[in-house]
Amino acid sequence: MRLGCIGDDFTGSSDLANTLAKGGMRVVQYCGIPDGPAAQNVEAGVVALKTRSIPAAEAVRQSLAALDWLRAQGCEQILFKYCSTFDSTPEGNIGPVADALAEALDAPKVVVCPAFPGAGRSIYQGHLFVADRLLNESGMQNHPLTPMTDPDIRRWLAAQTSYSVGHVPAADVFAGPGRIVEALDAQHAKGHRLIVVDALRDADLVAIGRAAADLPLITGGSGIAIGLPANFGCTPAPVPWQGQPGRGAILSGSCSNATRAQVARHAARHPAREIPGAEVIEGRLSAADIADWILAQDGLPLAYSSADPAEVARVQDRFGRETAATALEGFFAEVARRLVAGGGLTRLTIAGGETSGAVIEGLALNHLQIGPEIAPGVPALRAGPDLVVALKSGNFGAEDFFEKADAVLSGGI
Ligand SMILES: Nc1ncnc2c1ncn2[C@@H]1O[C@H](COP(=O)(O)OP(=O)(O)OP(=O)(O)O)[C@@H](O)[C@H]1O
Numbered sequence: 430m431r432l433g434c435i436g437d438d439f440t441g442s443s444d445l446a447n448t449l450a451k452g453g454m455r456v457v458q459y460c461g462i463p464d465g466p467a468a469q470n471v472e473a474g475v476v477a478l479k480t481r482s483i484p485a486a487e488a489v490r491q492s493l494a495a496l497d498w499l500r501a502q503g504c505e506q507i508l509f510k511y512c513s514t515f516d517s518t519p520e521g522n523i524g525p526v527a528d529a530l531a532e533a534l535d536a537p538k539v540v541v542c543p544a545f546p547g548a549g550r551s552i553y554q555g556h557l558f559v560a561d562r563l564l565n566e567s568g569m570q571n572h573p574l575t576p577m578t579d580p581d582i583r584r585w586l587a588a589q590t591s592y593s594v595g596h597v598p599a600a601d602v603f604a605g606p607g608r609i610v611e612a613l614d615a616q617h618a619k620g621h622r623l624i625v626v627d628a629l630r631d632a633d634l635v636a637i638g639r640a641a642a643d644l645p646l647i648t649g650g651s652g653i654a655i656g657l658p659a660n661f662g663c664t665p666a667p668v669p670w671q672g673q674p675g676r677g678a679i680l681s682g683s684c685s686n687a688t689r690a691q692v693a694r695h696a697a698r699h700p701a702r703e704i705p706g707a708e709v710i711e712g713r714l715s716a717a718d719i720a721d722w723i724l725a726q727d728g729l730p731l732a733y734s735s736a737d738p739a740e741v742a743r744v745q746d747r748f749g750r751e752t753a754a755t756a757l758e759g760f761f762a763e764v765a766r767r768l769v770a771g772g773g774l775t776r777l778t779i780a781g782g783e784t785s786g787a788v789i790e791g792l793a794l795n796h797l798q799i800g801p802e803i804a805p806g807v808p809a810l811r812a813g814p815d816l817v818v819a820l821k822s823g824n825f826g827a828e829d830f831f832e833k834a835d836a837v838l839s840g841g842i
């Protein structure tokens with residue numbers, strides 16, 4: 430293993446694995462820290478953790494344990510993957526985890542670059558945009574767990590890290606890898622350790638990747654990996670895939686704008702059932718009810734708790750954010766266990782990073798093979814001989830994503 434990656438959620442990790450696989454690297458996504466060595470032929474290992482929204486100290490502990498495992502596999506470079514919308518709170522967890530990894534790796538200059546132009550995320554003058562909106566006007570200000578209320582990534586990160594935050598502006602990035610190296614050195618000389626790097630286009634990310642070839646630690650969204658396979662001598666290659674026959678279903682716990690539009694479209698064409706948050710938390714709706722309902726449907730059924738910001742706020746005010754998240758995530762995990770038990774379902778598409786993490790952990794899956802891309806940032810994944818999954822980040826995918834995902838998973842596209 431040459432490139433070791435630590436992802437702070439499961440969908441984001443599959444997003445990163447997708448980028449590396451398209452770049453020609455042999456990648457495996459591990460669900461949590463493996464308890465044995467990796468297979469010999471793996472070039473890039475992505476350890477998916479569920480550390481985005483947990484207490485910072487625990488996120489640091491798990492990330493350092495993942496680092497130990499990756500180093501034991503022989504990795505030459507470490508990539509810490511977080512969300513392209515920099516999902517975090519003033520307490521963390523991006524800053525604390527980046528600090529801890531930088532210290533463990535003795536990394537003097539750490540690139541911080543969540544840009545993912547393919548999904549509309551760009552960074553200019555240290556500010557993060559989602560398409561033509563600043564981050565804090567993109568809908569992310571209403572995120573249920575990590576509301577993003579400041580688009581200045583330098584300022585947001587500064588609240589989380591114990592190091593000084595620097596910046597490499599677009600003008601330097603546009604001038605190519607040599608200038609980026611100089612600019613990183615200059616920021617380091619000024620005493621900055623975590624350095625936000627502007628990027629607007631894939632070409633910028635390729636240049637940053639080249640400039641980062643010798644850095645022990647890189648951090649960013651999946652975009653930061655675009656240029657990395659070439660550093661390891663890999664070239665883009667088609668990703669093989671064997672479609673999975675059987676039955677599929679969709680589970681959605683994501684409340685993002687994109688997911689809610691996907692849910693609305695799918696519900697107009699297929700069997701769909703809402704999972705009201707309050708009913709789950711008060712125990713008035715059971716996972717068995719939902720699983721039985723799904724198994725009784727024809728077509729491509731969808732069960733969703735996806736709700737608009739006002740409803741999410743009502744539920745969180747009434748029960749507390751943590752209580753709501755724990756109850757809903759545990760619920761989805763139990764629904765998934767029941768669906769997959771006995772081979773009932775063979776294809777699962779899950780929307781939402783926390784939701785996906787809960788489901789993958791609930792199914793006790795330990796690694797995922799990366800298949801072809803369904804939409805930017807979302808690959809098909811093989812979880813076992815009879816089970817394939819797609820893990821959709823909240824804001825990814827076009828409105829017909831759910832139909833498309835099941836079609837790719839089944840081998841129909
Ligand atoms: N009906 C609901 N009422 C209140 N909270 C909800 C409801 N449905 C989901 N949630 C909360 O929203 C969270 C959604 O997080 P999740 O990470 O799954 O989606 P996302 O943030 O859109 O995806 P991503 O992290 O990939 O962008 C859940 O963990 C849960 O806490």
Ligand SMILES: O=C(O)[C@@H](O)C(=O)CO
Nearest residue numbers: 441444512513650782822
């Ligand atoms: O970077 C992204 O936007 C995604 O991979 C993700 O992490 C969302 O959860």
